[in-house]
Amino acid sequence: MSRIHEALKKAAQERHAQIADRSNGTAVDLTSEGLTRGVVAESLPLDARTDATVARDRSVLRFEEFAKKCQHPKWSLASGANVFAPDRMDHVGAEKFRTLRSRLYQIQATRPLRKLLITSSLPEEGKTFTVANLAQSIVRQPERRVLLIDADLRASRLHRMFGAPEKPGLTDYLRGDADEFQVMQIGPQGNLCMIPGGDDVTNPSELLHSERMRQLLDRMAQVFDWVILDSPPALAVHDASILADMCDGVMFVVRAGATDFQVAEKASLEFREKNLLGVVLNRVDRHEGYGTYYYGSKPEKDAASAG
């Protein structure tokens, strides 16, 4: 325990030093229009925030400017697959995504982790569901900002989870038909953004493998606490492997009772050397002992109301 504590403390100190440097006037050229912003102070650990109060305030102000330039379509969150939906608050499901969130923060405390790719071996295993609900669990914390990118250019469906428009999207940006603000939608909560898939294209792999994609991820990683990519299945196409090279970590979704372990093993082999963080076991039967005990039954308070 003491080693882990020391490692966390050291990582926090290093991050504090970086943030301090950036707050002294270092600006990031976020777009071609010269929008700059400071460091995202919300990602700081609590002990570091005290020292970076000024930087955080500045960052909040600049993100608000950034958000104003994004698209503001009306989202209609689908409650069927949203464990945090008010009308069907799934306490166990929500608790599991909070657990996942905590694990990711634990990993983030030991290594750089902002760009997260979520993939699986085959379609229909729950990648989009995981992406959407993980983002929901994160943005429910105060001052956390998440960007979702639907990188499954062959069968994009992340927008459906939010009841959001599909176009313009990532394909439009990668082809140069639109800039970041034109493809980026911001949700009603104000801290969750999404880039949908966009128009259908015939060359998704080439687009994803472009330098423009890498630059987008790098820039967004400086604005958002988490940039989460919803990718195509790994065995079907090579897109996930391309995207994994651009991300800090890969999370593998396995559908319980459906995914063949040999198939999953074969698919996961490709990511073992590319920061494969672990597995999200989706749709686990309640009899399999995932832990149905839930303390309390009150729905989670809204982030805004929680202050």
Next chain:
Amino acid sequence: MVRNGEISLADVKRIFRRFWWIPVTSALVFGAIGFGATRVLTKKYTSVTTVLAEQPSVSRDYVPPVMNDDLNQHLATMKSQVLSSSRLQPVIEKFNLFADERSTVPMDALEERLRKSVEVTLLLPMTGASVRQPPGFQVAVTFEDPQIAQKICAEITSMFMKQNVEIKLGVAKDTTQFLGDQVDQAKAKLDEQDAKLAQFKQKNLGVLPEEVERNLSMIATLNTQLETNNQSIARAQQDKTITESLLAQAEQNWKLAQTGQANPETQEQQLAALQEQYNALLLRYTPEHPDVVKLKAQLEDLKRRIADDPGTKGAMTPTQAKLHEPPQLLQLRTRIKQDDFTTTDLTARQSQIQQQIGVLQARVQMSPMIEEQLKDLMRNYQTAQEFYNDLLKRRANSSIATELETQQQSGNFRVLDPPSLPTEPSFPKVPMFLGGGVAGGLALALGILYLLAAMDHAMYNERDVEVALKLPVLTMVPSLGQPHPKSPKARDAGKFEPAVALKA
């Protein structure tokens, strides 16, 4: 997830949770098939009769049975005889069995079918009974017609009863006959041994073990006789010596008297010597002893001669003297000859006694060897005699047992329950078919479930993922109760809201 053919309890629970309908459906379907089979299959009826194997009316202590008491073995023998083709064919013809098939199916096959329809089972003895012998047996006949089944059962049971009597009588008679032959042979052997023993005793008469004591006694007696004989010889020789000395003295005195030179001094000396000798004998023997008596007579004679000494008689010529030897000298000479004869006779007797002793000692020495041979002969004789006596006893018992079996015409079997007339079919039995169908269905379902489990390579829980992929599980998201994404319902649900494109 089943790995290496090992199914954990969790796998079993999961399989049953997912596919619980398979065993239920399978049990119901196969149970229904079993029940339906009871309605379709031809009904058969079983007639049963119980036969009691009674104990003999006469105690075994008085009349031992000639047959083995093992009812199981006895019943097996009877069954093979009763259910033989030669016995079953008359039954088929008598009851007109398999009338429709007799023209097309060989008789052997029909007999075999009838044989299979007859079942003979032993009754189990009561728990705790001291005798482990089965108390009886049951004859069961299964046939499509209950009345025919009853008739066949009665016929077969009757055949068992008759066969039992025949077997027992036959065994008893054969046993008696056999024992009679054995008795004759044993008697011949006994006679032979008897002759050998008699011949041996005759040949070794006097050497037999029972004569050893007598031989030893005779040897002792002969030794005593030999000693006495030796003493007699010594005494005769001593008498001869004395007589010869007396004769010499008497001849000298007589010669002196012939020459007129009687020598009174010599006679006096002779008298003194005789007196001294007489005294010496008195020390050893009583006055009645013959030697003492004889020496005393000589002493008296010498004294009388001294007293009658003719000192004045004239001399005689030697021839005259010879011719006129005094009777005393002649008597002495006669006595010497008698002593010689006695000695010779006693010596001959001594040799005879020694020879007899040698013969007796030889017999005594031979006695152990003869005793050994006699023991062998006696042993063989006794064995033959015991065997003969035993056979005689057995033959007597067998004769009595044969007589007893002849008197008991029904043997020891008694029909306890007459053949029943079945009212309910014995085949097919609904519970058995229903249960068998359900059990078979469950077994088949278990096999199907095992195959499903073995072919299931999906991962269900954290353990499966960690074992199969060797990756940590960050979280396990429960099923939200959504329909399968590929189902039409899910596709409809997936269209959460109509997606509209933003106007750029």
